[in-house]
Amino acid sequence: MRIFHCTHCENLIFFENSVCLSCQHALAYLPERGVLAAFEPETGVERDAGVVWLVGPHGRTEQSHRLCSNYAAHAVCNWAIPVEDPQVLCQSCRLTRIIPDLSISGNREAWYRLEVAKRRLIYSLLELGLPLLKRGADDPCGLEFDFLGDSTQPNGDISRVLTGHENGVIRINVAEADDVERERQRQRHREPYRTLLGHFRHEIGHYYWDKLLRSGARLEGFRQLFGDERNDYAQALERHYREGAPSDWETSYISAYATTHPWEDWAETWAHFLHMCDALETAGAVGLRLKPRRQDEPSLSVPSLPLRPGVRDFSGTIEDWLGVTYVLNSLNRGLGLSDGYPFVLTQKVIDKLRFVHDTVVEAAAGVGQ
Numbered sequence: 001m002r003i004f005h006c007t008h009c010e011n012l013i014f015f016e017n018s019v020c021l022s023c024q025h026a027l028a029y030l031p032e033r034g035v036l037a038a039f040e041p042e043t044g045v046e047r048d049a050g051v052v053w054l055v056g057p058h059g060r061t062e063q064s065h066r067l068c069s070n071y072a073a074h075a076v077c078n079w080a081i082p083v084e085d086p087q088v089l090c091q092s093c094r095l096t097r098i099i100p101d102l103s104i105s106g107n108r109e110a111w112y113r114l115e116v117a118k119r120r121l122i123y124s125l126l127e128l129g130l131p132l133l134k135r136g137a138d139d140p141c142g143l144e145f146d147f148l149g150d151s152t153q154p155n156g157d158i159s160r161v162l163t164g165h166e167n168g169v170i171r172i173n174v175a176e177a178d179d180v181e182r183e184r185q186r187q188r189h190r191e192p193y194r195t196l197l198g199h200f201r202h203e204i205g206h207y208y209w210d211k212l213l214r215s216g217a218r219l220e221g222f223r224q225l226f227g228d229e230r231n232d233y234a235q236a237l238e239r240h241y242r243e244g245a246p247s248d249w250e251t252s253y254i255s256a257y258a259t260t261h262p263w264e265d266w267a268e269t270w271a272h273f274l275h276m277c278d279a280l281e282t283a284g285a286v287g288l289r290l291k292p293r294r295q296d297e298p299s300l301s302v303p304s305l306p307l308r309p310g311v312r313d314f315s316g317t318i319e320d321w322l323g324v325t326y327v328l329n330s331l332n333r334g335l336g337l338s339d340g341y342p343f344v345l346t347q348k349v350i351d352k353l354r355f356v357h358d359t360v361v362e363a364a365a366g367v368g369q
Contacts, residue, residue: 001123001278001286008038008055012228015123016116018071018078025055028067028080029119031091031126038066039080051083069092074111079119080092087248092122098146100174107149110177113196114147121200122290124274127281131211131362141168143207147172163199165206172199191257193340205270209263212363218355225352226269252348265352272343273356276321283324290323298323314357318350 004013011022019029039057050066063083068076068090079090087094093115100107118264125132135142146169148161161173175181176196186194213222222345223229237260245256253259258268283300290300300323303338325341328339332340343354 001282004036076115092119097144110174113177117197120185146171165203170203201271201274204266205267226265229262269352
């Protein structure tokens with residue numbers, strides 16, 4: 001993630017901010033420019049509804065954007081749309097097909113948290129140059145999100161919503177936006193890590209497996225590293241929940257759940273790659289450096305530029321990642337918290353991450369052609 005500054009007063013702001021706490025201007029993210037811009041609403045009745053004035057250091061500069069409808073009407077978004085775009089929703093919000101039932105207490109807050117996580121995901125996908133189309137006539141296998149909650153049937157039974165992916169539709173259980181419930185599930189499944197953003201990154205991995213590997217030239221390479229995805233998925237899932245992961249799983253997998261099936265190994269590894277891209281871009285943007293005194297200590301020299309795969313050698317990326325995670329875990333321990341990065345990267349896991357990296361490079365090159 002880049003570091004953002006208010007376009008009016010240059011105050012440090014965050015990707016999720018909708019107001020600059022220094023100059024009090026409202027903020028909107030412009031994805032096609034990669035900036036979080038200060039703006040003032042246009043109040044003239046002759047103007048198109050929702051059109052705003054962008055505000056620079058010397059005042060109003062241009063009237064080129066409209067607020068996303070979910071920003072103006074529901075305050076669950078902070079993105080804007082170019083005025084020439086006929087859509088009323090921004091590039092991220094238009095991908096949401098089903099929103100939570102807002103008549104249920106707490107679901108508006110849950111919707112906000114879900115959209116915050118999804119926008120960070122969409123930011124990463126755009127930065128990586130990956131194909132990103134909504135389901136429709138142009139791409140019947142495009143992407144959409146459903147945010148659904150468990151429901152009680154007339155007979156009293158609970159109808160459970162399972163977070164997952166199917167044919168381009170990513171379904172997230174609204175309960176995952178509740179920190180307490182998510183932590184309960186984390187402990188129940190004995191997971192070292194469970195976040196809302198992590199769910200989005202995992203499920204989008206399944207989507208891109210279908211888009212980039214299912215019938216492509218890289219499929220055989222995938223099978224050599226991850227295994228044969230033609231093995232029965234339902235049986236593999238049932239076996240995992242019955243028997244758990246093999247005792248030596250850490251030698252070959254990024255997580256215990258990755259041992260379930262090659263599809264889940266790919267999705268877990270893909271999610272991990274997105275974790276790396278976001279954190280390393282942030283480290284580079286803030287100028288983080290480590291200067292070791294000894295050769296056996298971690299080093300870190302992330303370039304201050306967007307971490308688009310192919311910009312730098314993957315081996316250097318891994319080296320810097322080990323440095324970032326050393327800093328992260330050391331800071332967490334100093335605050336009395338659990339490790340922020342509870343993972344071990346063996347050579348086989350690194351080989352899988354390299355395969356994901358190379359797949360993204362190839363896909364981005366195809367999009368750019």
